[in-house]
Amino acid sequence: MNVATLQLKQARDEFVAQWGALGTQWGINRTMAQIHALLMTAPQPLSTDDVMEELEISRGNAHTNTKELVAWGLVRMVVRKGERREFFEAEKDVWKIFTTVARERKRREIDPALAVLRKCAENSQEIQTPEGRAFFDQMRQLEEFVEFASNMSDRIANMKHGFAVQMAAKLLG
Amino acid sequence: MNVATLQLKQARDEFVAQWGALGTQWGINRTMAQIHALLMTAPQPLSTDDVMEELEISRGNAHTNTKELVAWGLVRMVVRKGERREFFEAEKDVWKIFTTVARERKRREIDPALAVLRKCAENSQEIQTPEGRAFFDQMRQLEEFVEFASNMSDRIANMKHGFAVQMAAKLLG
DNA sequence: CATCGGTTTCAATGTTTACTGAAAACTCGA
DNA sequence: TCGAGTTTTCAGTAAACATTGAAACCGATG
Numbered sequence: 502m503n504v505a506t507l508q509l510k511q512a513r514d515e516f517v518a519q520w521g522a523l524g525t526q527w528g529i530n531r532t533m534a535q536i537h538a539l540l541m542t543a544p545q546p547l548s549t550d551d552v553m554e555e556l557e558i559s560r561g562n563a564h565t566n567t568k569e570l571v572a573w574g575l576v577r578m579v580v581r582k583g584e585r586r587e588f589f590e591a592e593k594d595v596w597k598i599f600t601t602v603a604r605e606r607k608r609r610e611i612d613p614a615l616a617v618l619r620k621c622a623e624n625s626q627e628i629q630t631p632e633g634r635a636f637f638d639q640m641r642q643l644e645e646f647v648e649f650a651s652n653m654s655d656r657i658a659n660m661k662h663g664f665a666v667q668m669a670a671k672l673l674g
Numbered sequence: 675m676n677v678a679t680l681q682l683k684q685a686r687d688e689f690v691a692q693w694g695a696l697g698t699q700w701g702i703n704r705t706m707a708q709i710h711a712l713l714m715t716a717p718q719p720l721s722t723d724d725v726m727e728e729l730e731i732s733r734g735n736a737h738t739n740t741k742e743l744v745a746w747g748l749v750r751m752v753v754r755k756g757e758r759r760e761f762f763e764a765e766k767d768v769w770k771i772f773t774t775v776a777r778e779r780k781r782r783e784i785d786p787a788l789a790v791l792r793k794c795a796e797n798s799q800e801i802q803t804p805e806g807r808a809f810f811d812q813m814r815q816l817e818e819f820v821e822f823a824s825n826m827s828d829r830i831a832n833m834k835h836g837f838a839v840q841m842a843a844k845l846l847g
Numbered sequence: 848c849a850t851c852g853g854t855t856t857c858a859a860t861g862t863t864t865a866c867t868g869a870a871a872a873c874t875c876g877a
Numbered sequence: 878t879c880g881a882g883t884t885t886t887c888a889g890t891a892a893a894c895a896t897t898g899a900a901a902c903c904g905a906t907g
Binding site for chain 2: 508509511512513520542595609620624628635649653666669
Binding site: 530531532558559560561562565585 | 864865866867868869874875
């Protein structure tokens with residue numbers, strides 16, 4: 502193996518390791534983040550065995566987390582003619598990655614919060630003491646804000662990349 | 675205790691419990707989220723003992739997580755004349771809560787990612803194989819995007835509430 | 848400077864989450 | 878229908894994370 506290939510391998514391993522560590526902070530499990538990093542920087546789709554070997558992890562682990570990435574929509578399964586094994590490739594377009602993650606996080610983080618706040622606002626609506634009113638108002642304010650965030654998130658996640666950039670430029674210029 | 679007060683207590687307990695559960699999903703520990711919920715809906719500042727009693731948790735736990743909330747900037751310590759104990763009160767303004775959380779998350783999630791991507795881009799810059807180039811390009815695209823997100827985050831977190839709403843209305847209208 | 852009211856730290860323990868490895872189930876060609 | 882190749886599941890184990898409770902600490906007061 503020549504020196505450039507070796508250098509690349511090293512750079513890529515570094516990226517995979519660091520991205521994995523980062524994933525932990527983002528509340529995503531290390532392996533899932535590592536597989537994502539690996540596939541994002543893979544020239545061709547990889548099989549489960551490739552992933553196992555590269556990351557030195559068990560089959561079960563590789564399988565579970567690859568499927569989880571597919572469920573998120575960050576990774577696609579591909580089949581090759583004449584091959585029975587499944588291969589996986591990651592979405593590489595950063596804007597698509599972003600919108601996918603944004604949608605998923607909204608679904609998992611914002612929507613449940615909204616449900617809770619609505620419930621709590623409703624439960625406290627008719628309490629007529631001053632403290633009851635204060636509590637209800639707090640719930641309503643939180644609810645309104647989260648609703649607003651939810652809408653923003655939807656709109657942005659559905660924008661085309663070019664449009665988003667243009668808009669941002671106008672806003673921030 | 676009259677019926678309204680009882681109802682309120684119930685509604686509040688519900689909120690604290692649910693917010694705690696939500697916190698878990700957000701990657702924040704349950705107790706910290708519960709204390710936050712408790713303080714956000716407290717008419718007056720609470721002492722560590724109040725928190726311990728309300729949530730039925732140990733002193734150490736209450737202490738650690740309260741201080742963590744102070745470190746995030748979501749909770750303030752207040753001292754009362756003639757009282758030696760420390761009391762705590764939460765920021766209740768939703769926009770302030772949002773900007774605080776946004777800043778903190780940027781610091782913890784975006785900045786480290788940016789550092790990693792810059793490093794990886796640099797490390798792969800001079801690799802001249804086609805694969806090396808592809809890797810470098812991928813790193814650069816990720817880097818650029820995260821940088822962009824970082825800027826957006828900064829700007830928004832520094833906006834006044836009214837301005838943000840106005841802007842959003844224009845965007846989404 | 849001893850005591851009191853309180854805060855802070857931390858080793859031990861409990862709880863949750865991730866990972867392994869092997870068995871079961873599935874798939875397809877012969 | 879069998880069996881080789883492959884995917885999927887899952888009970889058991891390991892690692893990470895949260896919590897307790899008690900001791901150390903701190904500063905104000907008599």
